[in-house]
Each structure stands twice: as C-alpha cells, then as structure tokens.
Amino acid sequence: MREKAAVAVLGAGQMGSGIGQVFATAGYRVKIYDLAEQIFEKSRNRIHASLEKLESKGVICEKAARIEERVSYHAKIDELRDCNIFVESAFEDFSIKTSIFCALSNILTESSYVATNTSSYSITALASFVPWPEKFIGFHFMNPPPIIELLEIIRGSLTGDETFDFFWQLAKELKKTPIVSKNSPGFVLNRILIPMINEAIYALQEDVSSAEHIDAALTIGAHHPLGPLALADLIGLDTVLAILKTLQKNLGEGKYAPCPLLENYVARGLLGKKTKRGFYEYQ
Ligand SMILES: NC(=O)c1ccc[n+]([C@@H]2O[C@H](COP(=O)([O-])OP(=O)(O)OC[C@H]3O[C@@H](n4cnc5c(N)ncnc54)[C@H](O)[C@@H]3O)[C@@H](O)[C@H]2O)c1
Secondary structure, three states, rough: OEEEEEEEEEEEHHHHHHHHHHHHHHHHEEEEEEEHHHHHHHHHHHHHHHHHHHHHHHOOOOOOHHHOOOEEOOOOOHHHHHOEEEEEOOOOOOOHHHHHHHOOOOOOOOOOOEEOOOOOOOOHHOOOOOOOOOHHHEEEOOOOOOOEEEEEEEOOOOOOHHHHHHHHHHHHOOEEEEEEEEEOOOOOOOHHHHOOOOHHHHHHHHOOOOOHHHHHHHHHHHOOOOOOOHHHHHOOOHHHHHHHHHHHHHOOOOOOOOOOOHHHHHHHHOOOOOOEOOEEEEO
C-alpha cells in the first residue's frame, strides 16, 4: 500500500488508539501524542492485539505488523509539525481539550485540518481555540473505532464547506458510514444513548433488578448487542458522566441529571473496563 500523509492523534486512550489504528490501516502514517511512556505501551499493546485479531479473521488485507510500523508515539507537540490532519481525542474535559488546542496552535498552518472526537462539547466553542476555525470540525468515532462503522460529522458555526467535504470523503476512505449532526449537545447518538444508560443506572440504584438482568432486558428483550450497563463500562463511566453533565447543563436540569450511583462509581475510580471494574469486573 502506498504511504499517505501524516495524521496526528492527540490522546492515546481507548479511542485515540483505535482512531490511530483506523488511519494506519487506511495507509496513513500516524503520530499518536499523549503525556507519558506507560500510556504509549498500553496503546501499542491495544493496537497490536486488535490488528492481530482482525488479521486472523481476514478482515484486513495487509499484514498487522506492516500497519503497526506506520504508528509512532510522541510526548512533544512539536514533533507533530509535519502532520496535516489533527484529531483530538483526549479526556472528555473541556479545559484539557482547549489546552491541547492552544498548544497545537503554535504548529498549525493555514492548510492544517483539525478535528475533535468530543462526545458532547460544542464544536463552535472548541473551534474558538484554534487560529483557523474554518478548518475545524467534529469527527466523532464510535467505540471501538476499528469495528463500528458509524462516524458523526458535526460542523461548528465557522466550519468551511471545503473542510466539511474533506472530512466527509475522509470518513468514506476510512471505510466508515458518515452521518451529519447539528452542533447540539451529545449530537445524535449520545443524545439518545446516554440518557438510556443513565436510566439503566437508576434502575440498578433503585434495585429494580440486578445488573445482569437489566442488561438482559435490553440484549434479549430489545436485541441490543450490548446491555446499557456493559456499554457504560465499555465507554468509561467518567466519560458517561462528563457527557451527562454537558447534556444537563445545555438541555435541561432534571431530564439529564446524572444518577447518584454513577457519580459514586466515578468518585471511587471504578470507571469500567479501563480500570477493570465498573458495573462488572474484568480480567
Ligand atoms: N469511550 C467511548 O466510548 C467514546 C466514544 C466516542 C468518543 N469518545 C470521546 O473520545 C475522547 C477520548 O475518550 P477515551 O474513551 O479514549 O478516554 P480514555 O480515558 O481512554 O483516554 C483519554 C486519553 O487522553 C489523554 N490525555 C489527557 N490529557 C491529555 C493532554 N493534555 N494531552 C494529551 N493527552 C491527554 C490521557 O492520558 C488518556 O490516554 C473523549 O472526548 C470521549 O468523549 C469516547
């Protein structure tokens, strides 16, 4: 496969690693940026395990090792200078995201495209932290990015038509199915999904049923591939809480109020799969 331009992914967590993998699989050279070496190790292992699995199933047509060679890790923003596309995927925390965009602004040029994988924040608000807001967009992958085809594309008020067209084509090149959402809190998917998860946590808190049976109600009863509590563990309970708070702040106090049990889990550092304990326990 012919090597393409360099893409920077900012944040090497579960989503950033997966997004990096998607770009590398499509032939891009990928530079993943985060804060510390132990994070890089985890990300490397995550990408390696996922690519091996996809290779053994015949889903990818190139050798996993060859794809992995296109991914490098960086703890200095300056090392991302040669990238043309930047995808931010750090914690769902507004001030962390804006601090990254401020730092990034020193190396961006007029031709750089900047996207955020935020689950809920205003694209217009985030775009105000980069020098060329017309080149800024919401490019919202689903978890896990190498598997789920949907990609939400969200324009900020200043996003240019050329930028929108560029990302729409890019989504297709990455073999995703793009949909458009207005710049509204939670966009389309999380506006619907996260209140359902919150309701499931209320049902658990009020002892309506056990975690297993609440999930079975949705998997067996409504043919969802994953129950809402297992899905919350997969997303990360800190991320679920952050999204709910954005929905609550922007759309209405009562309807989106995070369940106290969710706040309790997050306060205790039980964040789901990524900390090996949430509503369920993981190896
Ligand atoms: N988890 C999901 O299911 C999901 C789905 C779609 C979108 N998202 C969004 O993707 C983003 C990342 O979520 P995640 O699940 O990968 O979280 P995560 O907790 O797995 O990873 C977040 C990463 O951000 C890094 N980070 C924190 N501060 C940073 C900084 N200043 N500079 C660079 N990196 C920094 C952390 O070290 C960590 O590696 C969030 O905006 C989230 O809302 C998540």
